[in-house]
Amino acid sequence: MEGKNHILLAASVLELLHEGIGLNTTGSIFMPNESRHNIKFSYSPTEKALLSWAVFELNMNMEKVEKDSTVLYVEAFNSEKKRSGVLIRRVQDGVVRAHGKGAAELILAMCTHYYVTEGNTAAFDDFESSNFELIQEMAASSLRCIAFAYKYVSNTEHEDGEIHNKVQDTGLTFLGLVGQKDPCRLVVKKAVDDCQHACVHLKMITGDNIFTAKAITTECGILGPNQETNDGSVVEGVEFRNYTEEERTESVEKISCVA
The missing domain is CATH 3.40.1110.10 (Calcium-transporting ATPase, cytoplasmic domain N)
Known part of the structure; x- marks a missing residue:
């Protein structure tokens, strides 16, 4: 066909x-x-x-x-x-x-x-x-x-x-x-900008795989465009769940997205 x-x-x-x-x-x-x-x-x-x-x-x-x-x-x-x-x-x-x-x-x-x-x-x-x-x-x-x-x-x-x-x-x-x-709507980007201007630190939790998650997090402005997936800012859920309480406390500020 x-x-x-x-x-x-x-x-x-x-x-x-x-x-x-x-x-x-x-x-x-x-x-x-x-x-x-x-x-x-x-x-x-x-x-x-x-x-x-x-x-x-x-x-x-x-x-x-x-x-x-x-x-x-x-x-x-x-x-x-x-x-x-x-x-x-x-x-x-x-x-x-x-x-x-x-x-x-x-x-x-x-x-x-x-x-x-x-x-x-x-x-x-x-x-x-x-x-x-x-x-x-x-x-x-x-x-x-x-x-x-x-x-x-x-x-x-x-x-x-x-x-x-x-x-x-x-x-x-x-x-x-x-x-x-799934295009990122303009209202999402504006909401992210408003939160960041107010010093609110945003985290995204998604069911997408780590590569899609990084792309979407970057597109909506939560993640910086030059950050790498392996720098700890984007982690997979299974990895995060295996962290000890101490490791979670140490990494939570760095994490922008859990995929």
């Missing part, structure tokens, strides 16, 4: 993306008639953006996606795993697939294969490291990186009551990633 942004995907990969976006979501689509000019997307900005991308760029027909598959199990997004998942069975042939969606660096780490342009799969090698670099570059531009992956699930595995906790941890096939931009 070739879209207006010259996206070229094999039909099999496109089908998998439609499943992974259209069924692994808390959002919804409302189209009062067959015209896409009146289409409405609901739920969070992230879900609305992903559904909009799938409809307008990947030509997803939500009604067909829902008709072609039955949802067997849903794993809701949580802040610890930073992903959501869905187990589906295709109506046509009974094939069961598990789809994962979430923080790109975590989803990528669960994958062993990826799709090439022709629709064939290949094992990770240099592709994995190059995509980790891409994720870091996108995150450094304050983009929120979300990846998609899936795994075929055999009938034996599906009948296993523990399969829901296993299918999305390892052995997935990488489908792709997107970068979302």
Whole structure:
């Protein structure tokens, strides 16, 4: 398929993306008639953006996606795993697939294969490291990186009551990633400036990864433009939670953001 942004995907990969976006979501689509000019997307900005991308760029027909598959199990997004998942069975042939969606660096780490342009799969090698670099570059531009992956699930595995906790941890096939931009509103920058003028020291706590967190903290003015991620001003939550009380007391003035 070739879209207006010259996206070229094999039909099999496109089908998998439609499943992974259209069924692994808390959002919804409302189209009062067959015209896409009146289409409405609901739920969070992230879900609305992903559904909009799938409809307008990947030509997803939500009604067909829902008709072609039955949802067997849903794993809701949580802040610890930073992903959501869905187990589906295709109506046509009974094939069961598990789809994962979430923080790109975590989803990528669960994958062993990826799709090439022709629709064939290949094992990770240099592709994995190059995509980790891409994720870091996108995150450094304050983009929120979300990846998609899936795994075929055999009938034996599906009948296993523990399969829901296993299918999305390892052995997935990488489908792709997107970068979302949440622009910093002018009122935020002004509020930060006002607080700093009043000698109020601001800290930002976010669920984004450390690279995106640094970019956003810098963009809104909490973090100086020349500060580095490794200077202690931006730390990951897991690192901060492992600090002793003494280390927290010593570092709290320096920290501008917990990611």
